[in-house]
Each structure stands twice: as structure tokens, then as C-alpha cells.
Amino acid sequence: MTAPPGTDAAPDARLAEYLLRHGDDRLVLGHRLSEWAGHAPILEEDIALGNVALDLIGQGAALLGLAGAAEGAGRDADALAYFREAVDFRNALLCELPRGDFAFTVVRQFLFDAYDVLVTEALSASSDAALAGVMAKAYKEARYHVRHSGEWVVRLGDGTDESRRRAQDAVDALWRYGPELLTPDALDEDMRSLGTGADLDALRPAWESSVRAVLDDATLRVPAAGFPARGGRQGRHTEHLGLMLAEMQIVARSHPGASW
Amino acid sequence: MSRLSPGELARLLGDGWDPGPTTAAPASVAAEDAGPPTAAAVWAALEGVPDPEVPVISVVELGIVRDVAVDGARVVVTITPTYSGCPAMREIERDVVAALRGRGWDAEVRTTYTPAWTTDWMSDAAREKLRAYGIAPPGRRVEGPVLVPLRRRGDGAAEAGPPCPRCGSPDTRLESRFGSTACKAMHTCRACGEPFEEFKPV
Numbered sequence: 001m002t003a004p005p006g007t008d009a010a011p012d013a014r015l016a017e018y019l020l021r022h023g024d025d026r027l028v029l030g031h032r033l034s035e036w037a038g039h040a041p042i043l044e045e046d047i048a049l050g051n052v053a054l055d056l057i058g059q060g061a062a063l064l065g066l067a068g069a070a071e072g073a074g075r076d077a078d079a080l081a082y083f084r085e086a087v088d089f090r091n092a093l094l095c096e097l098p099r100g101d102f103a104f105t106v107v108r109q110f111l112f113d114a115y116d117v118l119v120t121e122a123l124s125a126s127s128d129a130a131l132a133g134v135m136a137k138a139y140k141e142a143r144y145h146v147r148h149s150g151e152w153v154v155r156l157g158d159g160t161d162e163s164r165r166r167a168q169d170a171v172d173a174l175w176r177y178g179p180e181l182l183t184p185d186a187l188d189e190d191m192r193s194l195g196t197g198a199d200l201d202a203l204r205p206a207w208e209s210s211v212r213a214v215l216d217d218a219t220l221r222v223p224a225a226g227f228p229a230r231g232g233r234q235g236r237h238t239e240h241l242g243l244m245l246a247e248m249q250i251v252a253r254s255h256p257g258a259s260w
Numbered sequence: 261m262s263r264l265s266p267g268e269l270a271r272l273l274g275d276g277w278d279p280g281p282t283t284a285a286p287a288s289v290a291a292e293d294a295g296p297p298t299a300a301a302v303w304a305a306l307e308g309v310p311d312p313e314v315p316v317i318s319v320v321e322l323g324i325v326r327d328v329a330v331d332g333a334r335v336v337v338t339i340t341p342t343y344s345g346c347p348a349m350r351e352i353e354r355d356v357v358a359a360l361r362g363r364g365w366d367a368e369v370r371t372t373y374t375p376a377w378t379t380d381w382m383s384d385a386a387r388e389k390l391r392a393y394g395i396a397p398p399g400r401r402v403e404g405p406v407l408v409p410l411r412r413r414g415d416g417a418a419e420a421g422p423p424c425p426r427c428g429s430p431d432t433r434l435e436s437r438f439g440s441t442a443c444k445a446m447h448t449c450r451a452c453g454e455p456f457e458e459f460k461p462v
Contacts (some may be wrong), residue, residue, distance in 0.1 A: 029401075030345075044435060044438075045434040045436075047430065048436055048437065048439070049434065049440065050436035050438075051439075051442050052438070053345075054343070054344075054345030054346075054442060055343055055344050055442065056344075056345070057345055058341070058343065058344030058345025058346065061344075062344060110425065130372065130373075130374075131372035132374070133372070133374030133375075133376065134344070134373050136373075136374070136375070136376040137341075137343075137373055137376040137377070138342055138344060140376060140462045141343060141462075144437055144438075144462075145310060146461070147437065148437050148438070178425045186366040217334040224372065233347070259297055
């Protein structure tokens, strides 16, 4: 594999942790989307979900490569993806939930994409040139993703009784998972003050207003704020992540170093 | 992974199908003595390496070759991916190395993400090749807010789609923003009824 840019920098544990958060979000959500391959309700959507999955997994691989370089312990993107346990993953809980029905997948994707288009744009201006490069590319992709998922939210919400019921169920179930993406902790604050990280507090109003506008367009009701779900950034995951990783990692762990 | 070249496709479809102008295949594996490499000679060689997914244009015309560095007998080619998850990057890397080694040069390929690839780097000649091949070339990039223009179908506020590459009609309909590869979207022409792909502007 070609060495990612920035591999000559001194080890930086905080930067590695920060990169893992963003890389793991993409790897885990990309894997959840890939589970739809061959199962989506229509052919075009099968292809679209696969395309978005590829973008996210590609971004995740680039970010994990940078995380491994920042860590300085000789782990590359594959080592981080396939040979870590669930407690070592740093993705937000929203990304790891089982894919559910199509409405659940669409609503989850929209909540993430609406955040992604903001955070990738912000991180395109990161003082870390390698991170900025990956995110500038991801931003172009996120623009397509959010339009696609947003249009589906409107189509399902403002659709048939059945599609509306399923979309509303998904919004109700997922709403409390949104805040984790946009609530900064000490690491986020550190990275922001260094100019490396994004200012999540500044992004949150834009996320809320765009999400509410689309839900409104979709005639979907915004639920009352529930108890916010969090813990993924610290490695406290739902039981679903371990099961997902068992499937994602089994080939690499059964046949280490295999290639074809 | 196997893929059909335009020539093979033409044979399958019969004589009536015109694959349009195609870019030459990479040089044969047998090394020919092309002399020591120069940057100009390397760029010329890369002009002969087709994009694996859209073989009607070369990797140079696609705009993904960002730099060629020659140091004595050694060549370093820097490429950038079109999309983060583009599955063709490994194949492109192999094709580039094979084309340069075929000329007797020691070649290495590096990947960069900065600056991010844009369809603005595609030449007018390359765009015309795409159109003749049946793929609508990338139009102007749309900047600005992305979350606003979410509209129900039939609002009339949707942006104009690409003209049909076959009959030229501007009356086309977007089927899906995602096509057979990450870089393409799917449309149908209302005038001639043909489905076609668009190379997405990014």
C-alpha cells in the first residue's frame, strides 16, 4: 500500500485519537451500508448505497492510515480496521446501529450526511495538511451524499402511509443519537484550539436547522429531545458493534496477511 | 477482475456497433529500449494508459496524474484518486507501472489527496471523447449551499441536467445520482428515450 502523506511526523497520541474518531465513523457506517448490497429495494438504490459505502470506506481507510502514522507504532489502516476490538473503536454510536429497514438506513444516513458535509468542510481548513487533504476530497463526496439521503427522507416521509410510518419510527428511534456527533469533549476542544480540529459548537446550529428543514419538508415530526446516547468516542459501544466487527474482521483474522 | 475492452464489446455486439475513438492499450510487457526517461517522454507514455473504467480517455486526460519526477533512470509518478473509494486505483497504479517498465524504466507510483481531484482538470478534447462514447461530459461545478435545494419532484426548481450525448436534447431526467462507478450519475433522455451516464462534476 502506498504510504499516506504525513508519515514522517513525530508520534502524536492525541492526533491519532482524533483521526480514529473520524476514520471509525466512516469505516463502520460504510460497512453498515455495504450490508445492503444485493438487498436494496430497487437496483438504482442498491448501486447508490454501494457507491456511498465505497466513498465512506475509502475515506475511513485514508484517515486510519493517517491515525496509524500519528500513533507511530507501525500499525497501518488494515491493522487498525481488522485487529482492534470493539472497545478500541471510536465511532459515534449512530454509525454502528444495525441497518434496520430501508427507512431506518435512509434517516440514519441523512442525520450523518448533514453533519458530514459540515465537518468535512470545516476540516478542509485544518492546520494538519494531510487531514485537510482527505477532508477536502470527502467534502465533495458528502455534498452528493446529503442530497441523495435528504431527497429520500422527503420521498419516504411525504410518501405513502406505510413509508411515512416507517420514516417517523426511524426519526423517533434515531433522534437521540445525533447529538454525540456534535458535542465536543476535551479532545475536540484541544484539537480545535490547535487549529487541527473542527469547532463542533459552531456547526451544531447549522446541522439542526438543515435537519429540521428537511424533516419539515418530509412532513415528519421532530421528537422531543430524549436522553442523548453517547459513549462511542470513549469506546463504550452498543452490543451491535461487536457483532458487526465479528463479521467484518473474520477473514483478515482467520487468514492474516492473505491477499488475492 | 476482468473487463470488456471496447474492441471486445464491439465483437460481441456485432459489426454495427462503433466503439468510437479509443485510447491505445498500455505498451506490451516486453521491454523495448526507449532510452533514458525524460519528463516529456513519461507524460507521452502515460497518454497511452487508458482509464480502466472509461477506456476512451487516458489517465492523463482524466486529470489524475499530478506529477512526474525523473531522477536518472528512475521515474516517480504521483496520482490522485477521483473518489476516495475508487476501486480502480490499484489497477491504474499497475497499468502505469507496466507502461513505464515496458519502456525499460524503473517506475514507482505515489498517491496524493492534495489538491483534491476536480473534473475541471479534464480537457475539452477529453470531454468530447466522452460525449462521442455516449457519456455526458461533466458540466460546471455547482458551489454554494447543498442543503437548501432539497425539493419534491416536479417543483421545477431542479437544476438543468446534462444534454443527451446521443441526440443533444436538453430534455433529460435524472434517474440516480449514483451510477455504475462512483464518478457517474444515471439519466434518461425524454426526447430519444435513451438512458445514458453523466460524468459528475466535482
